[in-house]
Amino acid sequence: MTLEFNNVSFSYGAGFSLHDLSFCLQPGECVGLIGPNGAGKSTILKMLAGIIKPSGGDIVLDDMKPEDLGPRVIAQKTAYLPQQRRFHWDISVRSLIELGRLPYRRRFGGLLPDDHRAVERAIELMDLKAHANRPVSNLSGGEQARVHVARALAQDAKFILADEPTAGLDPAHQISLMRCFAEHAKTGGSVLVSLHDLGMAARWCDRILLLDNGRIVMEGAPDMVMTRDNLARVYGIRAHVSRTEDGLVIATAGLSNDA
Amino acid sequence: MMKKIYSFGCTTVSAALLCTSLTAGSGQAHGEPGRSETAPRPQRIVSLNLCADQLLHAFGFDSRIAALSYLSTDPQYSVIAEDARKFRTVRGSAEELVAIQPDLVIAGPYTTKTTVAMLQRLGKRVLILPIATNFAQLRSNIASVGEALGEPGRAAELIRAFDRRLLGLKRRVTGKRPRAAVYYTNSVTQIAGSIESEVLKFSGYRNIAEELRLSPRGTLELERLLQVVPDMIVLGHRPEDYKTVLADNLRHPALGNYLRNHAWVAIEERLWICGTPVVLDAAEKLIHAWEKTTRGDRP
Amino acid sequence: MSTPGYPSVLSALIILSLSLGLLSIFVGPAGLTVAQVIAALSGTSGDGDPASIIIWQIRMPRMLMGALAGAALGLSGAVLQGYLRNPLAEPGIIGVTSGAALGGVVAIHTGLAATSLFALPLLGLLGSLITVLIILGLAGFRGSPLTLILAGVAVTSLASALISLVLSLSDNPFALTEIVFWMLGSLQDRSLEHVGLAAPPILAGLGLLLFTSRGLDALTLGEYGAQNLGIGLDRLRYLIVAGVALAVGSATAITGAIGFVGLVVPHLLRPLVAHRPGRLLGASLFGGAALVLAADIVVRLLQPEYDIKLGVLTALIGAPFFFYLVLKTRRELIS
Structure with a gap:
């Protein structure tokens, strides 16, 4: 029940590459993927979701190679939330969330009771009940972001791969989203989420992968990885890191070369 | 390039157009135009x-x-x-x-x-x-x-x-006046005021196109052709003579089936597209076709 | 929601196209009376009766060909719009029908159509296949609406120029009139033989295209979203290329290029199916058939006084929609 990266590398053009990445996503954990722009966060998530193929190394999903599982099974096991969150047609919120059930549905078949249950649960979790029958274009940006998450939740996948899902959400909805991911992990699922909000990552993730320039520079518990020095080295920022009763609190003060 | 052929057939030309515009040649600049005895x-x-x-x-x-x-x-x-x-x-x-x-x-x-x-x-x-x-x-x-x-x-x-x-042929024409319809590629027919219509009438037929309300382009749709049940259908060139989708009206199975049980005659268009003495070849064929039909022969 | 349910929308469209199909049997330049048509339909008039021949051998195949061509164009429009996520995508505008018409012209004027019956639909298919591939290659998946339309304009002009070229070289007196047939489309004198030739590939194409509904639904979330839902985009692309080429190619080889059907029909029906791209497919199939049948009924009501080509009517209906959609997507077009 794991999603593994074994010595995975990837190169795109001349400028960008990932080198020899290895890590394992265990059941029951919410892992935060942090690092500056261009570090390779989105690429890692896309590879795990089966959208792009690594140029070297293996991805192992539940002891199987994704090629042997087929796209449908991969879709049942991994739900991916892309960074680009656009709806191309103005369908209703409910229809959109129902798309999450596509990997389970027979061609031309309707929704089964199981599907309806999953959809209702996702609507509930993302606080969308009041909007369920509205066209998605009627919703605010934050509400639309929640619709996307609800679609991924409806997919009922063990592994949730989310690319900056909190962008554009108000603090309350950011927290309820992260809480939802934590809940998912607690019930035996796994979450890999890329975040720019270091505070969110510190508070809600069990483990942090710190990425820089296509490499994992550090991996471990938040208080071990997200130190003043590491953040200064990778991001080039001055940050205040303090331990409180609510967990680790990180506040950015300025750029490291300001001083 | 479109050859302007159908314009001959479909257009009525008034006699006023008979304008022999013979302009004087170099040798007789002041001579009376059109006078043959003075022209070389x-x-x-x-x-x-x-x-x-x-x-x-x-x-x-x-x-x-x-x-x-x-x-x-x-x-x-x-x-x-x-x-x-x-x-x-x-x-x-x-x-x-x-x-x-x-x-x-x-x-x-x-x-x-x-x-x-x-x-x-x-x-x-x-x-x-x-x-x-x-x-x-x-x-x-x-x-x-x-x-x-x-x-x-x-x-x-x-x-x-x-x-x-002309006189010789006229003797063979009976007074019956059968109804004929000309049916060409792209459903073109021959309306009143064409040499074809004149030849049809001389050959003893009534031209159906003169009795029907037709479009100004002079087309007779296949279903109207079959509905009026002409006594004689006059076809022009065969569909395979020109490679064009517009000849599909002649390839239509409904026409093919119809012609199996009804009188028709093919008049090559070259015989009567121009008003020359050769139109009498067309007239002769038309007269002959009716003679055969009344004798009970199938075309 | 206030929109009607999908089954009722679909049945309404089926009933509409069936009634228009039936109505079109009653309309034609021969001006048969209702009683004559009913007698011919019920088989009580004799075999050699002109009304019977007109109904069964002329109006029936014309109606069937119109319904097939309309279904092919309507469904292809809905599929292309869903796949490219662009409401301006349409077999006519992006040049697929012109490519198919060129195929038809080549089949007839090289004499291939006379040698083998299958040459006509086959070359139409080939023409549309090549244009679909060029369009997807030029403007493809991530192209903006503007790129798509520019590519369509280029392909259409090229195909039209080649049609005129082939017709001019053929040295046939009907060249100019024939160009009108191919550019505007017509159901005049389409026979049961034509229906027999075109129906199998059109139906096969329609079948393939109906299989794209899941993929098109998933594409509402964009390419990555669709892929994550287990949609193989390559497979989807092959289905669409093959389906559009089969359906539009074989229909256009028989009827000429009937424009705008694939634009208008999905646009009108989208609100009725709550904008869901998958559900739009079945609706556009019957909606397309209904639109072409209705347009052909009008064409025949105007006969014999006016010889209006089918494509003139569909353009009169369709072009205003096109303008409207351009205005609507203008911001996207400029960016």
Whole structure:
């Protein structure tokens, strides 16, 4: 029940590459993927979701190679939330969330009771009940972001791969989203989420992968990885890191070369 | 390039168009235009028109023909296609004509208008031959060509021969007046005021197109053709003669089935597309087709 | 929601196209009376009766060909719009029908169509296949609406020029009139033989295209979203290319290029199916058939006084929609 990266590398053009990445996503954990722009966060998530193929190394999903599982099974096991969150047609919120059930549905078949249950649960979790029958274009940006998450939740996948899902959400909805991911992990699922909000990552993730320039520079518990020095080295920022009763609190003060 | 063929068949031309615009040649600048006795006999004659080609050819002065129109060699539309290959053919551009240096140009009323205007400006003799839509105009056209050629005697001979044959055919026509419909590619038919309609009537038929309300383009849709159940369907060229999707009306199985049980006759379009004495070949076929039908033969 | 349910929308469209199909049997230049048509339909008039021949051999195949061509164009429009996520995508506008018409012209004027019956639909198919591939290659998946339309304009002009070229070289007296047939489309004198030739590939194409509904639904979330839902985009692309080429190619080889059907029909029906791209497919199939049948009924009501080509009517209906959609997507077009 794991999603593994074994010595995975990837190169795109001349400028960008990932080198020899290895890590394992265990059941029951919410892992935060942090690092500056261009570090390779989105690429890692896309590879795990089966959208792009690594140029070297293996991805192992539940002891199987994704090629042997087929796209449908991969879709049942991994739900991916892309960074680009656009709806191309103005369908209703409910229809959109129902798309999450596509990997389970027979061609031309309707929704089964199981599907309806999953959809209702996702609507509930993302606080969308009041909007369920509205066209998605009627919703605010934050509400639309929640619709996307609800679609991924409806997919009922063990592994949730989310690319900056909190962008554009108000603090309350950011927290309820992260809480939802934590809940998912607690019930035996796994979450890999890329975040720019270091505070969110510190508070809600069990483990942090710190990425820089296509490499994992550090991996471990938040208080071990997200130190003043590491953040200064990778991001080039001055940050205040303090331990409180609510967990680790990180506040950015300025750029490291300001001083 | 579209050959402007159907314009002959579908257009009524008033007699006013009989404008023999014979402009004086170089030798007789002040002579009276159109007077054959004063005009010299032209030796380099060019025809720019399919119908003029055939009339001119009928006079039999091959050595005096400098060029015929490019259509004269098309076997679909020209009865002299084989023979016309002996001559130079022209498309009717001003450039070609200047090079040939003709002393008489015969043209139709509609096409090659700019060329004709230029020739007239240059003072060349131009005969504009009206479209013959009836036998009277046909005779008058023969006479005009004869006059322009300086051969009125030969023209009279041709007209006498035409009338003799006309009289002979007339005796075979019964008074029954069967209804005929001409049906061509793209559902084109022949409406009143065409030489085809005149030939049909002479051959003892009523032209259905004159009784029906047709579009100005003169088309008769397949389902109307089958509905009116003509006594005789007159077809032109076969669908395979031209590779065009517009001949699909002739390939339609409904027509094929219908023709198996009804009288029809194929008249090659070259026989009557122009008002020349050859139209009597078409008349003879039409008369013969009706004789066969009344005898009970199937076509 | 206030929109009607999908089954009722679909059945309404089926009933509409069936009624228009039936109505079109009653309309034609021969002006048969209702009684005559009913007698011919019920088989009580004799076999050799003109009304019976007109109904069964002329109006029936014309109706069937119209319904097939309309279904092919309507469904292809809905599929292309869903796949490219662009409301301006349409077989006519992006040049697929012109490519197919060129194929038809080549089949007829090389004499291939006379040698083998299958040459006509086959070359139409080939023509549309090549244009679909060019369009997807030029403007493809991530192209903006503007790129797509520019590519369509280029392909259409090229195909039209080649049609005129082939017709001019063929030295046939009907060339100009024939160009009108191919550019505007017509159901005039389409026979049961034509239906027999075109129906199998059109139906096969329609079948393939109906299989794209899941993929098109998933594409509402964009390419990555669709892939994550287990949609193979390559497979989807092959289905669409093959389906559009089969359906539009074989229909256009028989009827000429009937424009705008694939634009108008999905646009009108989208609100009725709550904008869901998958559900739009079945609706556009029947909606397309209904639109072409209705347009052909009008064409025949105007006969014999006016010979209006089918494509003239569909353009009169369709072009205003096109303008409207351009205005609507203008911001996107400019960016």
